[in-house]
Amino acid sequence: MLALALVLTLTPGAGSSPGWRPGLVVLRTALLTAAPFWVFLLVLHDVTTTVAIGLRITTMVASFVWLVAALEPARLVEAMVAAGWSASLAYLFGATLSAVPVLKARAQRIVEAQRARGLSARGGIAARLRALRALALPLVLSALHEVDERALALETRGLVPGIRRTPLAPPPDTPVERAARWALLLACLFALFRRVM
Amino acid sequence: MRSLTLEGVSFWYPATDSPALRNVSLHVARGEIVALVGALGAGASTLLLVAADLAPRVTGGRLTGSAARHDRSGIVLPTPWTQASGMAFSVWDEVAFGPANLGWPTHEIARQVDRAIEQLELAPLASRDPVTLSGGELQRVIIAAILAMDPGLVLLDEPAAELDSDGARTLWRLIRLLAKEGKAVLLATSTLDALPEVADRVVWLEDGAIRAVGPPDLLADVAACDAGLGTSVATVWRTSGLPGPYPLTVAHALRRWR
Numbered sequence A: 001m002l003a004l005a006l007v008l009t010l011t012p013g014a015g016s017s018p019g020w021r022p023g024l025v026v027l028r029t030a031l032l033t034a035a036p037f038w039v040f041l042l043v044l045h046d047v048t049t050t051v052a053i054g055l056r057i058t059t060m061v062a063s064f065v066w067l068v069a070a071l072e073p074a075r076l077v078e079a080m081v082a083a084g085w086s087a088s089l090a091y092l093f094g095a096t097l098s099a100v101p102v103l104k105a106r107a108q109r110i111v112e113a114q115r116a117r118g119l120s121a122r123g124g125i126a127a128r129l130r131a132l133r134a135l136a137l138p139l140v141l142s143a144l145h146e147v148d149e150r151a152l153a154l155e156t157r158g159l160v161p162g163i164r165r166t167p168l169a170p171p172p173d174t175p176v177e178r179a180a181r182w183a184l185l186l187a188c189l190f191a192l193f194r195r196v197m
Numbered sequence B: 001m002r003s004l005t006l007e008g009v010s011f012w013y014p015a016t017d018s019p020a021l022r023n024v025s026l027h028v029a030r031g032e033i034v035a036l037v038g039a040l041g042a043g044a045s046t047l048l049l050v051a052a053d054l055a056p057r058v059t060g061g062r063l064t065g066s067a068a069r070h071d072r073s074g075i076v077l078p079t080p081w082t083q084a085s086g087m088a089f090s091v092w093d094e095v096a097f098g099p100a101n102l103g104w105p106t107h108e109i110a111r112q113v114d115r116a117i118e119q120l121e122l123a124p125l126a127s128r129d130p131v132t133l134s135g136g137e138l139q140r141v142i143i144a145a146i147l148a149m150d151p152g153l154v155l156l157d158e159p160a161a162e163l164d165s166d167g168a169r170t171l172w173r174l175i176r177l178l179a180k181e182g183k184a185v186l187l188a189t190s191t192l193d194a195l196p197e198v199a200d201r202v203v204w205l206e207d208g209a210i211r212a213v214g215p216p217d218l219l220a221d222v223a224a225c226d227a228g229l230g231t232s233v234a235t236v237w238r239t240s241g242l243p244g245p246y247p248l249t250v251a252h253a254l255r256r257w258r
Helices: A002-007 A023-042 A047-070 A072-083 A087-097 A099-116 A125-156 A175-196 B046-051 B091-101 B106-119 B135-147 B164-181 B192-196 B216-220 B220-225 B232-239 B250-258
Strands: B002-012 B021-029 B033-040 B062-069 B073-076 B155-157 B184-188 B201-206 B209-214
Touching: A002 A099, A023 A047, A023 B002, A047 B155, A072 A087, A087 A099, A099 A125, A125 B073, A175 B201, B002 B046, B002 B184, B021 B046, B021 B062, B021 B184, B021 B209, B021 B216, B033 B046, B033 B164, B046 B073, B073 B135, B073 B184, B091 B106, B091 B135, B106 B135, B135 B164, B135 B216, B164 B184, B164 B192, B192 B216, B201 B216, B201 B250, B216 B220, B220 B232, B232 B250
Parallel strands: B033 B184, B033 B201, B073 B155, B155 B184
Antiparallel strands: B002 B021, B002 B062, B201 B209
16 A cells, blocks of 8 residues: 555556546445455454454545546556656556456456357356356466566567657646645555554 | 578477488578478478577577577467467557567557557457457458567568458568568468468478478479479379479469460
8 A cells, every 4th residue: 555655646647547437336345355355354253353354444445445446547658657657567566456447358358269169158056157167277277478578579569678768648737736745645654654653 | 681590400399319301401581471381290390490580599498500590580389379469458558569678769560560460360350359359350450560679680470361262362462572672481381372472482391391492483393293392383294194393373384285
């Protein structure tokens, strides 16, 4: 969280994305992601501790889901480059944020391919487990294989260390936004300091 | 003036014993179009990766011999979807991704991007989201993206693979134009019928080594036709049992027939 706050603080305009999604979708996704943690906490702890830790986990998950939903990776890259970050590092952050939709699209393609070959994901638990296994292996292997391909492809597009990328359309950054970001970072550091001390 | 010189190049991919390239010597001059032909696995794609300074620097592996590049190169890979940045809102942004990475001033980026978009006839798609493009459209966008980086040595791996016939015709015209501008072009293709009108020289690769080098007439050679590397006209002529030398194109065939 501190790292993300740091990136957003040192990156003008990164948060002012046009790709805003309805808050309810974000909240639902966050709650669904955090739900298993609540179950485990309830098994291991009493209700008071479960609520205390569970709310923290839900907040962290919701923050991350909100970040992924609200921030266009391309705008983050532009903003980071405009702020003086290296293009490779900016791309690393951008690619991480866009990994979820990319994997989702690939999983969809694999499911369609498996379905075309007669493997149905519908039916009982056994059928669904079979379909899950048929999805997981090619998904993981193709993702690993693409790491090499992407490294090669990005080299061909000039993304190499040592050259300062020209920002094409850096997002606008007002003094108020800058002040708000620094204030957020300071608040994070203060909270961390208070916690440790 | 040479743009690329390979002298006795052999290359092994990581964890392999047999070389993907064996003692390849080749030069490409500025303004020249050289086509690499061969069966699958003959080494054409590997040769392009070596020419682009991606093998072994990025791919890993081992290279012997020498590879000298006298111009900045740009390579179009056979899988254009992997070359898309994934960080662009529009086709224009996608084409500009490479020039921006080179740190050029914005007016120069805009000039090169507009030129490349015009060359590939992409103006109607300029504001489209790259995610919504078809395979052929994306291939044209990636070719434009590489050309917008103004490489002196243009390397193309199956550049017409995803294109329809109109798109392919535009591409071959553009390749001739690039050579006229003084760029060196090295391309690997299985679209053999276009080569008599496009290529200055043809390099026949077999099992990682150069088997023959010559003018496009090479594609009407009996041995090339036997290896499946003849043009359609030469292959039909051969299949019909007509005597060699086989004609390369329909025009050549008509001349022979009369």
